[in-house]
Amino acid sequence: xxxxxxxxxxxAGVAEWLLQRVTSLYMGGFVIYAIVHFSLLPIHGYAAWKxxxxxxxxxxAWALFLASILIHAWVGMRSIYLDYLHPLWxxxxxxxxxxxxxxxxxxxxxxxxxx
Amino acid sequence: xxKNKKRPVYLNxxxxxxxxxxxxxxxxxxxxxxxxxxxxxxxxxxxxxLHDPEAYARIATxxxxxxxxxxxxxxxxxxxxxxxxxxxxxxLDIGIGDSKPVARRNAWLAFAxxxxxxxxxxxxx
Numbered sequence: 001x002x003x004x005x006x007x008x009x010x011x012a013g014v015a016e017w018l019l020q021r022v023t024s025l026y027m028g029g030f031v032i033y034a035i036v037h038f039s040l041l042p043i044h045g046y047a048a049w050k051x052x053x054x055x056x057x058x059x060x061a062w063a064l065f066l067a068s069i070l071i072h073a074w075v076g077m078r079s080i081y082l083d084y085l086h087p088l089w090x091x092x093x094x095x096x097x098x099x100x101x102x103x104x105x106x107x108x109x110x111x112x113x114x115x
Numbered sequence: 116x117x118k119n120k121k122r123p124v125y126l127n128x129x130x131x132x133x134x135x136x137x138x139x140x141x142x143x144x145x146x147x148x149x150x151x152x153x154x155x156x157x158x159x160x161x162x163x164x165l166h167d168p169e170a171y172a173r174i175a176t177x178x179x180x181x182x183x184x185x186x187x188x189x190x191x192x193x194x195x196x197x198x199x200x201x202x203x204x205x206x207l208d209i210g211i212g213d214s215k216p217v218a219r220r221n222a223w224l225a226f227a228x229x230x231x232x233x234x235x236x237x238x239x240x
Binding site: 021024025028031046047049053105112115 | 168
């Protein structure tokens with residue numbers, strides 16, 4: 001019975017499901033683009049690497065990539081916790097720690113992107 | 116509900132034969148969690164590589180050592196495995212490969228593809 005009550009409403013989870021798909025498609029596209037790009041135009045040395053990263057559209061693509069990773073990590077880790085962490089206090093604290101950790105990584109990523 | 120006392124309780128994990136799709140599904144989670152743990156290290160390397168030429172050179176040299184190459188290839192395998200089991204997931208969403216034989220064949224393909232990527236990167240780098 002307690003299992004049934006915690007099942008929640010029928011539509012809950014659709015947003016997570018969709019976010020996981022959208023972010024995976026973007027990340028897949030970005031990684032394939034990067035592999036093709038570096039295969040055709042290999043980057044030699046720091047200056048070329050920095051110049052590539054400084055290009056406007058590359059930086060925006062990286063920003064979307066890093067944001068996708070963090071969202072994808074959040075949805076994915078949460079679904080792992082929901083399946084394997086049963087004591088509520090444990091699930092709650094691990095989920096909270098993950099949220100804070102990913103938030104910290106987001107701020108750090110923003111700093112790298114704006115540097 | 117009447118409990119059947121004689122139902123077989125057989126949960127020896129070494130004796131349960133998980134189908135290949137099941138193994139792939141567990142690996143999708145394990146590799147995903149591993150990649151999340153790697154995130155801070157990856158961000159740190161990205162930041163250092165953009166910081167100054169010396170840091171960039173140090174990362175490039177370390178990645179080229181035997182140990183560095185093994186570490187890079189393990190990470191490539193974990194990522195490629197997660198990538199290809201993810202592609203299989205997305206294809207299942209649009210109804211490709213949801214019959215049992217095709218789902219199993221695609222699970223084997225996902226393993227083969229990730230190993231092929233590791234071999235290719237290993238040869239190229």
